[in-house]
Amino acid sequence: MSLNFDLIMPFIFILVKIAIVIGVTMLHVMYCTYFERKVIGHMQVRLGPMRVGPHGLLQPLADGLKLFFKEDIIPTESDKAVFKLAPIIFTFAAMSSLAVIPFYNGFVVANINIGLLYILAMSSLGAYGVVMAGWSSNSKFSFLGGLRSSAQVISYEVAMGMSLIGVMLLAGSLNLSEIVKAQQQHWYGMYLIPQCVGYFVFLTAAFAETNRTPFDLPEAESELVAGYFVEYSGFRFALYFVSEYIGMIVMSSMAVVCFWGGWTLPPFITNAIPALLLIPGLIIFLAKVYFHIFLFYWVRATVPRYRYDQLMALGWKVLLPLALINIVVTSIVKFLVA
C-alpha cells in the first residue's frame, strides 16, 4: 500500500495544483470582464455595470449563468464536428499555457525546460480553433474573420518569438522560472531595462495575438459583426470569450515573467527599502499582471482599429526588423561583456 501511495501522491499533488491554477484563473477571467467594463466605463464618462449586486459586482456571475442556460444554436449548413471541436481546441490551447507559468517561487504546474517555446506553441495552436470556427460556421463573415485572424496570428507570432530571443540570450534558458531567477542576478532585476525594444515588440505582438484593440480586426464588430465566432451562441461562445481573457492573462504573465522579473522586485529597490522583501511573491506577480491587463483596457479605450494591410505592414516591416535588430545588438553586447 505504501508503495502505491508514494506513486499516487505526486499525481494528486499535481491535480490539486491544476485545480488551483484553473480555479483561480477562471475567477480572474470573470472579474477581468467586470473590470474591463468598469475601467472602460469610467474612462468613457459612464459607470459600467451597476445593477447586479453592489456596484454590479455580481454581473460576471449573471453573465455566466445567462450564457450557460442559453440555447446552443448550431447552423444547419455548418460542418458540425469541426464546429463543435473548434472552441474546445481554442480553450484547450489557452488553458494549457497556464501550466508553465511560475506564479511565485516554486509554484508552477509543470516546471519544464522549454516553457517559453511551449507557450508560443500553444498560442499558435489556438489559431486552429479560430480558423476552424471561421471555416466550419459556413458564414461569410466568420470566414473573413477566421481568414484575418489566421494571417494576423501567424505574422505576429514571428515578431513575438523574435522579441523573446533577446530574453533567452540574456537568461540562457527557456525555463520561465530560470528566466526570473536570471533577472535577479542583475542590479536592475528586470529585463525591461536592457530589453526595452524587445518588450515593446512583445507587448505589441501580444495585443495582436489576443485580438485586442487596435488589432481586433478578426472580431471588428463594425466590419464583421463579431468575426469568426459570429455563429456561436451560448456556452460555445462563452468558451471563446473565456479563452480570450485567459489569453490576455497568459500574455500579461509572459510579459511579467520575461521582462518584469516575475514574482521578484528589482534588487536596487529592495536594497533601498528592505521591508519590501516581506511582500509575498504572488502578490508582486499579480500586481504586475493586473497592470498589464489594465494596459489592455486602457489601449482599447484610446485608439481606433488598424486596417488589414496596415496591420500586416506593421508586423512585418516595423516589429520584425526591430526584433531582429534587438537580437543582433543583444548578442553583440553579450559577447563583448562575456
Added chain:
Amino acid sequence: MPITNDMKTKNLTISMGPQHPATHGVLKVVLELDGESIVKCTPYVGYLHRGVEKLAESMTYLSALPLTDRLDYIASVCNNVGYCVAVERLFGIEVPERAKFIRTMTCEMARISSHILGVATHALDIGAMTVFLYSFRDRETLLDLFEMLCGARLTVSYPRIGGVRNDVTQEFLDKLYAFTDTFPATIEREYETLLNENRIWKQRTIGVGVITAEEAINWGMTGPNLRGSGVFYDIRKFAPYDAYDKVEFDVPLGKNGDVYDRYLCRMEEMKQSNRIIRQCIEQLPKGAIMAPDAPKFTLPPKDRVLADMESLIHQFVLITKGPIAAPEGELYASTEVPKGELGFYIISDGSGKPYRMRLRSPSFVHVSALPVLCRDAMVADFIANVGTIDIVLGECDR
C-alpha cells in the same frame, strides 16, 4: 495532386446590411470582395421608405410639417425650417426677425447635434469607442435644451410656417449660452486630442475615400462632403435664409477630399455653429415670433380657440381643409441641413394641400456616390466611407 489549370478563384459576395452594425440604419450594401479588397460595391436603399412625399399630398401645409421631422431625425429642426422656408417663399410670408434668429439658433443646435453624432458613429466604426460615448454626453445637453425649448427632444416640429411655435425663455437662452461657452474647448480637449493627431486614425482616414472636387460636383454631393473636397458651396452663404445673412461665420474647406478632410470640416463646422448660436443669442431682437400676415397658415392660440367662435372655426377649417386662399404656384427652395442641401419642390394648386412635394435629400445623393468612394478600397475603408458620408436613411429613403 498537381494543380490543374481549371482551378478558379471566385469573388466573395457579402451582403452588408440591412441589419449590420456599421450601416447606420437600414442601408444594404452588396460587396464583391477579392480577399479584403472591394471589387464592386452596390448600395441598395429603400428599406425605410415611408412615402413622405405622397403622404404630404393628402395633408394640409400645416399638418405635413411633422413628416419632415422624420427625414433626418438627427437634426429635425433643420428639416422643419427647410420646409417652412419653402412654403413661406411660395406664399410670400415674411417671418418676423425674432423668429428668424430663433430658427437660425435652433438649426445650428441641430447641426452640432448631427455632426457630433456623425463624427462619433464614424469614429466608432473605425474603432475609436471613447469618442462615441463622449459625444453622447454632449449631445445629451443639446437634446435637453431642445426639450426645454419645446418639450420634444428628437422630432421637435418646433418651427411653424410663418415663425416658430413658442417663444424662447430667458432660462433657455442662459443655458444655451453657457453651453456655447464650454463647447469649443470640449471639442478641442476631448475629441481632437483623441483623433486629430492619432496615428492610427490618420492612417485609417488620410487618402481613403478620395473624391476630387469635380467628381463631387458631378455626383451632386453637398454639405461637408463637398466642402471636404475644397468646393466653396454653402447655401447659408450663397442663398441666405432666416438670419444667416446677419451673423458672421466661416465655411471650413478641405483640400484632398479624403475621409480625414471631411472629418476636419465637420469638427470645424461645429465650432462655427457654436459661433452662430452665440451671435444669435447676443443679437436676438424683441418682437413677435409669428408672422402677422400668416393667419391662413397658423393655428390661433389655444385659449382663443376655447373662448372665441371665430378662432374655433378658423382652427377647424385650417386643420381639415388647409388654407383656403392658398395661391397657385410652384417653387424649389433649398436649405443647408447638416448633411448637405435639402431641397423642397412644392407645387400648389390652390387646394390648401400640396399638389406635389418633392424632396431633394442629400443622403440619397451621398449613398449613390458610395461606389466612387470605395474605388480600390478594402473592407475597412468601406466602413470608413459609410461613416464619412454621414447618411441618415430616414432622409435617404424618405
